[in-house]
Amino acid sequence: MSAVAVLTPVVIAAWPAISAAVVSAAAHLGFTVLDEAHHALNQGHARETGPRIVEMEVPQSEVVTGTLGRDQQIRLTRDGFTAVFARDPRGRATFCVSGEGHTEEELRAIGEELGGRMVQQYVLQKLKTELSGRGMNLVEETVDENQAIRLTVRHWQN
């Protein structure tokens, strides 16, 4: 062994990859996907679900898009919470969490968990795709008791 590195992920992707990561995170956390559509069709949905709403953003994120996916959003729900992921005008991946009768701290905690899992799933898919493309073999994938995903990757090098 030579080194241990800790990396801070950067999320730069087109909407389909962002959306896939959101859906995967939602499934892991027991959320149901309500719909995926354009802002224009669903504006104001989040605010209709309750008086309190917390707006958050995925750190170091950029939703790369031309015209496709520019105004898209995805809406999730679980136990009275609703979360809406979208792309803000500056291109960042943002989301808001709302829920009737919940405190701001509760909403923020749900949002941090959901946002973190979205990044986790995005990184997982990106690593699998990129490493496979470079001829590396994923020999093991496990999830530990803390919900961390562990991968073992091997390859032969000249």
Next chain:
Amino acid sequence: MKLREYEITISPSGEVEIHLDGFKGKGCLEALKLFEEIVGQTKELRHTSGFYEPDEEVVLHGQQHH
């Protein structure tokens, strides 16, 4: 040919920890560059004992030793 092995842990918050195995010397830094391209910037780097061993000799195809 050398076998390289990477142990990767993706935390629930998305942070990535990578154990770079099978290297001697600073060869692991080249591997780290690859992961930085895929994931993002290095926040923390801890060298283990193997890092301080002599760098591996990289023999290019067609290169001759005298």
